Amino acid sequence: MSTVTDTPTTTGPTTKPRGTEGSHLGEPQARPWIYAVLGVGLLLVVTPFIWMLLGSFKSEGELRANPPTWWPQAPTLDNFRELFTRLDFPQFFTNSIVVALAVTLGNLVFCSMLGYAFAKIDFWGRTWLFRLVLATLMIPGMVTLVPLFVLVSNLGMVNTYFGLILPFLAGPFGVFLMRQFMQGIPDELIDAARVDGAGELRIFWRVVMPLCKPALATLAILTFLGSWNNFLWPLVVASTEDMYTLPVALALYSVGQNATQYGLLLAGSVVVVVPVLVVFLALQRHFVQGLATTGLKT
Amino acid sequence: MSTTLTSGSGVRNPGAADQAAPRLRRSSPMHRRRSIAAWGMAAPFVLFFLVFTAWPVVSSLFMSVTDIKSRDLQNPFAVNLVGFENFSTVLTDPLFQKAALNTLYFVVVGVPLTILLALAIAIALNTGITKLSGFFRVGYYMPVVTSIVAVAVVWRFLLQPENGLINEVLGWFGIEGPDWLGSTTWAMPSLIAMSVWRSLGTLIVIFLAGLQSVPKALHEASALDGANAWQRLRSITLPTIRPTMLFAGVITGIGFLQFFEEPFVMTQGGPLNSTLSVAYLIYNTFGFGNYGVAAAMSYVLFAAVVLLTVVQFKVLGERDDATGRRRWFRKTGAAA
Numbered sequence: 238m239s240t241v242t243d244t245p246t247t248t249g250p251t252t253k254p255r256g257t258e259g260s261h262l263g264e265p266q267a268r269p270w271i272y273a274v275l276g277v278g279l280l281l282v283v284t285p286f287i288w289m290l291l292g293s294f295k296s297e298g299e300l301r302a303n304p305p306t307w308w309p310q311a312p313t314l315d316n317f318r319e320l321f322t323r324l325d326f327p328q329f330f331t332n333s334i335v336v337a338l339a340v341t342l343g344n345l346v347f348c349s350m351l352g353y354a355f356a357k358i359d360f361w362g363r364t365w366l367f368r369l370v371l372a373t374l375m376i377p378g379m380v381t382l383v384p385l386f387v388l389v390s391n392l393g394m395v396n397t398y399f400g401l402i403l404p405f406l407a408g409p410f411g412v413f414l415m416r417q418f419m420q421g422i423p424d425e426l427i428d429a430a431r432v433d434g435a436g437e438l439r440i441f442w443r444v445v446m447p448l449c450k451p452a453l454a455t456l457a458i459l460t461f462l463g464s465w466n467n468f469l470w471p472l473v474v475a476s477t478e479d480m481y482t483l484p485v486a487l488a489l490y491s492v493g494q495n496a497t498q499y500g501l502l503l504a505g506s507v508v509v510v511v512p513v514l515v516v517f518l519a520l521q522r523h524f525v526q527g528l529a530t531t532g533l534k535t
Numbered sequence: 536m537s538t539t540l541t542s543g544s545g546v547r548n549p550g551a552a553d554q555a556a557p558r559l560r561r562s563s564p565m566h567r568r569r570s571i572a573a574w575g576m577a578a579p580f581v582l583f584f585l586v587f588t589a590w591p592v593v594s595s596l597f598m599s600v601t602d603i604k605s606r607d608l609q610n611p612f613a614v615n616l617v618g619f620e621n622f623s624t625v626l627t628d629p630l631f632q633k634a635a636l637n638t639l640y641f642v643v644v645g646v647p648l649t650i651l652l653a654l655a656i657a658i659a660l661n662t663g664i665t666k667l668s669g670f671f672r673v674g675y676y677m678p679v680v681t682s683i684v685a686v687a688v689v690w691r692f693l694l695q696p697e698n699g700l701i702n703e704v705l706g707w708f709g710i711e712g713p714d715w716l717g718s719t720t721w722a723m724p725s726l727i728a729m730s731v732w733r734s735l736g737t738l739i740v741i742f743l744a745g746l747q748s749v750p751k752a753l754h755e756a757s758a759l760d761g762a763n764a765w766q767r768l769r770s771i772t773l774p775t776i777r778p779t780m781l782f783a784g785v786i787t788g789i790g791f792l793q794f795f796e797e798p799f800v801m802t803q804g805g806p807l808n809s810t811l812s813v814a815y816l817i818y819n820t821f822g823f824g825n826y827g828v829a830a831a832m833s834y835v836l837f838a839a840v841v842l843l844t845v846v847q848f849k850v851l852g853e854r855d856d857a858t859g860r861r862r863w864f865r866k867t868g869a870a871a
Contacts, residue, residue: 360573
């Protein structure tokens with residue numbers, strides 16, 4: 238560093254060592270304007286959330302005021318009260334939870350079983366099965382929409398939990414994530430168990446799964462969120478209100494006869510968004526790592 | 536998604552899968568026993584996968600050459616083969632052409648915009664910001680995890696002409712904002728703005744990961760040689776992260792081509808079909824009970840997804856130095 242060549246410390250103890258700032262070498266230093274630009278960008282990104290949250294506590298009249306108010310003048314819980322009494326939001330909430338939990342559980346079990354087979358067993362048909370599963374990642378949801386609906390209605394599962402859950406129990410993404418992670422588990426561990434006479438299922442359950450907790454956590458979070466936010470399929474398959482999930486209810490209210498009830502819609506958005514944001518903020522490490530480890534070098 | 540493309544490069548030891556279990560002779564009883572065990576473990580997934588994914592994909596292709604309608608659900612024998620009639624109906628339908636153009640507009644403007652903004656933010660976050668880095672990352676990622684329906688509802692209010700927040704802020708600067716969602720000119724840019732806002736976070740995380748592979752020494756050396764920041768970005772950073780750019784372009788392109796929730800909640804495809812997307816039209820066609828036509832449309836959309844992906848691989852894929860031909864995977868990453 239250039240500080241070494243500086244004149245010996247005759248300048249007094251308060252001077253900072255030079256060379257740490259604006260140096261061509263070493264770590265590039267963040268300039269204040271970069272912080273400023275990033276800060277403004279961040280403000281733009283979070284403003285809709287803040288506005289949604291504040292708006293949900295405003296009265297219908299205040300939401301129509303021109304110019305708009307920022308802070309609620311007379312905070313009220315009326316919007317939420319109406320959401321949970323006049324509309325059936327507790328039911329939608331329950332539906333969303335039940336569907337998301339079932340889908341998550343299914344993916345955790347099925348995807349890790351297949352992921353283990355892909356990662357650690359040299360079996361007949363492995364390559365083409367893997368290619369087949371991967372290939373479907375690129376297929377738009379709209380392609381399967383019509384035949385899936387025909388199939389589900391032939392099975393008599395339209396407007397049931399089965400209809401909402403079954404098509405999502407086996408997601409290709411989960412298989413890939415688990416396979417990627419399990420490839421990092423040392424083969425010696427598994428071979429040792431094999432030598433000891435353990436069957437594949439036993440090795441999977443007793444040896445591999447306990448080591449996969451981080452990957453399982455990531456998969457659980459991503460699957461739960463995907464299901465919670467899923468819209469197209471529940472929109473098609475839930476035909477009566479008692480089977481609506483939250484996004485379906487919110488979307489249909491927002492274009493139906495409640496389209497002009499701003500407070501209600503904002504409160505509905507809060508109910509859909511806030512639980513997810515809380516979970517995300519609490520577990521954000523898993524998200525970012527999960528995203529990074531599935532596709533990219535870390 | 537991520538995984539399909541760069542998969543191999545993420546694996547600690549590419550090709551490990553093949554060496555994983557000690558290779559056994561194909562005919563050995565051990566190998567057979569293990570194959571049976573593996574298929575047993577694969578069975579639950581494969582069952583659901585075949586019934587709810589593979590079969591619908593095949594069945595959709597079959598439906599696209601029939602005149603199946605919603606009423607045929609009761610008597611499947613009334614369905615007739617019509618060849619490529621549905622496809623010619625779709626491709627000559629002015630409404631479909633309109634939807635295709637809208638979707639093209641959305642993708643051509645939205646995807647590069649998202650990539651450029653995300654790249655700029657990722658590079659800014661990578662310039663030695665240590666204090667608030669995590670804070671920024673989490674903040675920018677927030678829209679990604681939230682329901683697009685809820686987000687679209689909120690944006691609809693932000694974009695209100697009379698007392699929406701956006702026009703209010705524009706008013707401070709003496710600009711009178713338009714009726715964003717009610718104007719055939721501004722409705723689509725509004726949807727694009729919202730989608731960019733929503734997709735930034737994913738790409739920022741991906742670019743940040745990609746930027747870690749840019750060699751620091753190279754930057755330092757070229758800085759010593761007098762290259763400025765812009766030159767270093769163009770000659771060092773961008774070429775190094777090209778695989779990441781490709782990956783970002785492909786997943787964003789696939790997502791944007793299928794946009795549906797935004798117009799559904801914010802504009803219902805209007806005004807005057809100016810925000811009608813192909814996916815939305817498929818949904819409507821399905822709703823009207825024209826299953827055969829909807830299936831044909833969905834395969835046209837699928838073809839567009841494949842085409843866009845191939846084009847991006849051609850443009851951004853790595854060139855093999857020896858043969859001058861584009862390679863689809865990095866050599867080290869050809870495992871998948």
